[in-house]
Amino acid sequence: MSTLAIEVNGLRKRFGKQTVLDGINLAVAKGTIFALLGPNGAGKTTLIHILSTLTEPDSGHARIDGYDVVGDRKEVRNSISLTGQFAAVDEVLTGEENLKMMCRLSGLSVKESSARTAELLKSFDLAGAAGKRVKTYSGGMRRKLDLAVSLVVHRPVLFLDEPTTGLDTISRRALWDIILRLKQQGMTIFLTTQYLEEADQLADTIAVINRGRVVASGTADELKARVSGEVIELRNGNDELLRTVPTSGGIEDVRHKLNEIAHSFASDTRISIRKPSMDDVFLALTAKETEAALV
Numbered sequence: 138m139s140t141l142a143i144e145v146n147g148l149r150k151r152f153g154k155q156t157v158l159d160g161i162n163l164a165v166a167k168g169t170i171f172a173l174l175g176p177n178g179a180g181k182t183t184l185i186h187i188l189s190t191l192t193e194p195d196s197g198h199a200r201i202d203g204y205d206v207v208g209d210r211k212e213v214r215n216s217i218s219l220t221g222q223f224a225a226v227d228e229v230l231t232g233e234e235n236l237k238m239m240c241r242l243s244g245l246s247v248k249e250s251s252a253r254t255a256e257l258l259k260s261f262d263l264a265g266a267a268g269k270r271v272k273t274y275s276g277g278m279r280r281k282l283d284l285a286v287s288l289v290v291h292r293p294v295l296f297l298d299e300p301t302t303g304l305d306t307i308s309r310r311a312l313w314d315i316i317l318r319l320k321q322q323g324m325t326i327f328l329t330t331q332y333l334e335e336a337d338q339l340a341d342t343i344a345v346i347n348r349g350r351v352v353a354s355g356t357a358d359e360l361k362a363r364v365s366g367e368v369i370e371l372r373n374g375n376d377e378l379l380r381t382v383p384t385s386g387g388i389e390d391v392r393h394k395l396n397e398i399a400h401s402f403a404s405d406t407r408i409s410i411r412k413p414s415m416d417d418v419f420l421a422l423t424a425k426e427t428e429a430a431l432v
């Protein structure tokens with residue numbers, strides 16, 4: 138049996154004249170978290186739609202748990218849960234009513250539905266709000282409920298399209314904890330995000346997508362290593378970042394870089410040298426692509 142939950146080979150998709158996916162290749166191991174990172178319009182949602190059988194590719198192949206997304210649509214649908222950017226819950230109903238309704242629609246008996254609903258409300262920390270109408274929920278509570286609704290029936294692969302977009306830091310961290318717990322339970326999780334920190338914190342493997350192509354993939358550390366050397370950071374007296382400058386980290390290069398720029402900064406400017414962050418990697422990779430496309 139394959140150890141891969143998701144395999145994508147040469148996937149292409151056009152909308153009219155626009156090539157949205159331009160030959161995507163990916164592999165996601167079972168029981169891992171994979172993050173697809175890319176700017177607005179990079180093609181992330183389109184790829185999730187193809188992998189979850191909502192859209193057909195023009196060419197190429199993709200398999201979920203061994204099933205082909207075009208040839209075995211029913212099997213693929215039975216292997217996945219999907220949570221989109223906008224919650225598919227009924228706002229007039231309470232959280233508990235939404236969950237029970239989804240349980241019943243998924244074929245559980247009344248008794249099973251009550252038990253599963255209670256279990257999900259507890260594990261998503263929504264028990265206190267179970268009897269409140271969803272329209273009174275905060276963004277974080279809604280997102281948790283949406284995720285809980287998609288997990289009524291256990292499926293091995295979970296797709297999360299920008300799960301924490303628009304949430305505050307506390308709600309974002311609460312969702313990260315839930316996502317990590319789902320991985321511990323053995324799920325494979327494929328998420329898209331525009332947040333580098335999210336990919337860095339959660340994902341075992343990351344692919345950076347830009348203009349419909351994977352421009353880099355690997356672990357967060359492997360990607361960071363692609364931006365060679367170190368980064369000089371300059372901050373003012375209030376610890377506000379003024380500028381970052383890439384450097385090899387060697388004494389000669391650091392001296393040279395500082396000599397070049399020192400005269401433009403106030404005398405109380407502080408410097409530190411650090412390893413590249415995911416932000417540096419992302420900017421370097423997507424900027425390179427954009428430059429290439431403009432030549």
Ligand SMILES: Nc1ncnc2c1ncn2[C@@H]1O[C@H](COP(=O)(O)OP(=O)(O)OP(=O)(O)O)[C@@H](O)[C@H]1O
Pocket residue numbers: 152153157175176177178179180181182183184331
């Ligand atoms: N059904 C469609 N018809 C025409 N164009 C589409 C369709 N779906 C997506 N596109 C275009 O394809 C491109 C990629 O869109 P997609 O939603 O996949 O990007 P994304 O990376 O998910 O971006 P975002 O982070 O903004 O959601 C965009 O230019 C979008 O306008």
